[in-house]
Amino acid sequence: MPLNLIDYAAVNLDRVKIKFGRTIKIASITNDRFIVQTCAATPAQVENPFKSINTLADYNTISRTLTLYWNKTLVSGQEYAIRLVGLLDAANEVVPEEYIVFTKQDAATPSGVSSVTVPTVEEIYIEDKSVLNEAYTSYQIIAKNPEFYIKDVDPDNGDFYIENSHNNGRVTIAFNARPATNFLTPQYFKIQRKKIQRTPSRWEYVSAKIQMHSWKPEVYVDFPSNDATPVYYTEDKTYFETGYKYRIIVSKDIGI
Numbered sequence: 001m002p003l004n005l006i007d008y009a010a011v012n013l014d015r016v017k018i019k020f021g022r023t024i025k026i027a028s029i030t031n032d033r034f035i036v037q038t039c040a041a042t043p044a045q046v047e048n049p050f051k052s053i054n055t056l057a058d059y060n061t062i063s064r065t066l067t068l069y070w071n072k073t074l075v076s077g078q079e080y081a082i083r084l085v086g087l088l089d090a091a092n093e094v095v096p097e098e099y100i101v102f103t104k105q106d107a108a109t110p111s112g113v114s115s116v117t118v119p120t121v122e123e124i125y126i127e128d129k130s131v132l133n134e135a136y137t138s139y140q141i142i143a144k145n146p147e148f149y150i151k152d153v154d155p156d157n158g159d160f161y162i163e164n165s166h167n168n169g170r171v172t173i174a175f176n177a178r179p180a181t182n183f184l185t186p187q188y189f190k191i192q193r194k195k196i197q198r199t200p201s202r203w204e205y206v207s208a209k210i211q212m213h214s215w216k217p218e219v220y221v222d223f224p225s226n227d228a229t230p231v232y233y234t235e236d237k238t239y240f241e242t243g244y245k246y247r248i249i250v251s252k253d254i255g256i
Helices: none
Strands: 006-011 015-020 034-038 065-069 079-084 098-103 129-131 150-154 170-175 189-195 209-212 218-222 244-251
Touching (some): 006 079, 006 098
Parallel strands (some): 098 129
Antiparallel strands (some): 150 170
């Protein structure tokens, strides 16, 4: 199984930190390998988004962590993608492109979260490494309490395909401890979907139901069926439509 190019990424107002999941040839770490563009039907590229990369100072070869410093001020509220293209691995082979999606937020917007991790890898046209600065993290939680984290999910994080009626539309998120019930809201569990296509498309919100097992540390996210009047967790219904990708982003603020 190939290693991910991006192990995790953190986007902040002044810099971007990227931890690579594999060894990268230092000579290939140049500014032209990191493309920033808007996520729109017709993407607009940001010229010279980062200051010149000094690999001696900006790249830690032991931890494989690269720090990029913003050279441009982005538009608040705009969704952007950072594309990593043409990087070479230790065998001098080109690593398949991956990208990070994030939404620029002003420093005045409070939230209490500083970084995110999203290690999923698929083909680029259905891949999304989502980073919403100072707000959400998906799959692994770097929480205020580091002993609180996600143990498992069903379906598996990053699954290429799932059946239209998989588990009657229910996604199970198993934590190592029961989260407090006041976190079982769309504010802390962000459920979205978007069309699978080679050009960027917008994520749209899904009105899923969020609940928790009576005693197990499991949160259930029930997706609505595609009926005119949606139903939840019912047999013989379509919940995951063909041609769409789905994601659940879990807030880092969730606690026990």
